[in-house]
Amino acid sequence: MRVLCSSTLIGEFFVIGFAGLVAMKEPDLATSTVWTVSGIAMFLSVALCGVVTRPGGIALGWALQIALIAAGFVVPSMFFLGAIFAALWWASVHYGRKIDEAKARFAAQAAQAASTTPDAA
Numbered sequence: 001m002r003v004l005c006s007s008t009l010i011g012e013f014f015v016i017g018f019a020g021l022v023a024m025k026e027p028d029l030a031t032s033t034v035w036t037v038s039g040i041a042m043f044l045s046v047a048l049c050g051v052v053t054r055p056g057g058i059a060l061g062w063a064l065q066i067a068l069i070a071a072g073f074v075v076p077s078m079f080f081l082g083a084i085f086a087a088l089w090w091a092s093v094h095y096g097r098k099i100d101e102a103k104a105r106f107a108a109q110a111a112q113a114a115s116t117t118p119d120a121a
Helices: 002-023 031-051 057-073 077-116
Strands: none
Touching (some): 002 031, 002 057, 031 057, 057 077
């Protein structure tokens, strides 16, 4: 699960940066505000890569997805991109858990097979 979720979060890092560039063109927003908010969100997307498997990591990832969708009020294309990344996040979590379960099952089967086979020596 960690690899899939981290890949999604790194993709979001770049999307947030590009959204910051687009938001800079908005005359009502100060450049410092845009880059402060974008920088914090970019930092969070990278930091979440390290805590995604810890308790609360997935929930923090969902909070970032909601924030990306809400960014659509500033940069309208983020409604679409946020929804796409929320779907990718769901898929990463869902299929990542299935992969982790399958790996654990195969490891248990391999361990059981190794313990039941007689030594060739």
